Amino acid sequence: MTSGMRGALPRGDLQRLLDALSAKGYRIVGPTVRDGAVVWETVRSVSDLPVGWRDHQEPGRYRLEQTGSQEVFGVVHGPQSLKQFVFAPREPLVQIERSKDGFSARPTLPQPEKVAVIGARACDLAGLATQDQIFLNGAYRDPYYAARREGLFLVAVNCTRALNTCFCASMETGPRAKHGFDLALTELEDQLLIEAGSEAGCDLLSNLCLSRGSEQLSAEVATRVDACAQSQVRRLDHSRLPQALYDAHEHPRWDEVASRCLACTNCTMVCPTCFCHTVEETPDLSYQHTTHARLWDSCFTQEHGYIHGKNIRPTIKDRYRMWLTHKLASWIDQFGASGCVGCGRCITWCPVGIDLTEELPALLSPGIQPSIVRQRVDGM
């Protein structure tokens, strides 16, 4: 039995979970406060976690607040999803050495490492599942991604508080982690309910020898998570996708959104599912040795649509349309599900607060009221 196993951990005993993970040989990565945001870092003790902090997110705005409470997982998320742990921002692929008769190439697979990530949200797990499908289940299995994925132990945290930018409920990806985790925690006032979602999770949970959480506790968790879903103020109606967005290719709204978009690439960098990458070649000074590596790329760059002598997407309008149409429409044709998991990061980290949950309905509406356009542009 790999699922259904659960236990109740007093909040003051959370260190026991970290110690149990360390004892299993995992490097533990959790949310930590740095430079006014929450980022993933190696953590050793509960005090490394953002105890008492909460995040407030709005279009183009991210703020942390110290509430003075004992809450450990009060911050929902920072700019980073789980993507960086598996699809590395820079991954050397091949090392190439010059030789007398040419060269020889050697793949540089990452060293296997056991990493336990504590604090992953349901939207992040959904993003990871999306990336798994791209890198592991397609025509070509990516060995670099696979090597990193192999050593990952995931401790999810169910959300009991929604941000202003969250819309996972409408994307059916959260706020409760349903699968893809080893352990899932829900933080209540003085205790954490822990559920196992895998063999490894069960194994770890049994080592903790916890009291089985009461039915009342489980009911309380369900109520809190449901209330979190209910409280979400944003939603994305994807029922008419992909076709409705394909049909909107010439909609005037693209011009309007392009007038605000800076093509800064932030939305693609924080997106848990964006997978575009480029390659770079870095020869050393002796020109005897070179590294062929891949790096995250973005469809908002000048180079993304370049083809000898021409750029397929020279304007910001072309690029925003490419991004949104891919994310919400063609992704469904390519991978059977939306490329959006409803985490809201692209809304928060957009410097001008472009909100896809506003753009999509505008693009799917038959016309556009000129007065609304003016108001929006003036309001910036």
Place this chain on the structure above:
Amino acid sequence: MTNPYVIQPATIVEKIREAEHIHTYRLQLVDEEVRRTFRFKAGQFNMVYVFGVGEVAISIVSDPDEPEFLNHTIRAVGRITKAIAALQSGDVLGIRGPFGQGWPLDEARGRNVVIVTGGLGCAPVVGAIEYIFKRREQYGSIKILHGVKTPHDLLYRERFDQWRRAPDTEVLLASGQPDKTWSYHIGVVTELFEEVAIDPMKSIVLMCGPEIMMRLGVPILMRRGIPETAIYLSLERHMECGIGLCGHCQMGPYFLCKDGPVMRYDRVAQWLGQTGV
């Protein structure tokens, strides 16, 4: 688990000048085992690598029946292709591949084959033509329509002459900016449609060239009664990985490196010519 990113060294055994800035590189993979097992289909491509510079997607132009040699016709236009142009016979390039979907040569069996190409677009079809000529009795008539800007842009001149002499084969050439030596059609390749008899229900069309040529050419062919499911295009987008992961080569829902580069027209009709797609 095979690693699709491993680059295989390949020696340039011959560098043949085709036109200004265009050469055909005849490559032989260095590793004997890799060379022995390398198989490709006409219309597929390789990622061609230059040490310290990078990779570029280039179609394989040689005969799939002779996989021990890999021919690539390359125009020096960008950072990597210019680095390739600086190499000579005996130098070593890298190869990853073959990638993508080739021409529908099984489906074309028993049918007349109409080949429409423009400029360097003739290169990805050469392997298919050679394949068909080796199995000539399995195919109907062959019509090769090829357009170039100037006569200097005409590659594989001897091959066109050779094909023209083959039975049940027509070769028609067009040049938009001809010189005094040009004895063929003056104009664009799509005008050559007027000069050939095409049995619309018995033909299959293979097209490769500038996208504008294909976009203008397909409707003319369809007006002649050729079904859109009998028209195949080899399409081009920026490609960095060759395996459908880097995201650059998307056209609507397709990754052209993996789902293409050869696509049946009805599958891409919606996207072809759309701004920014």
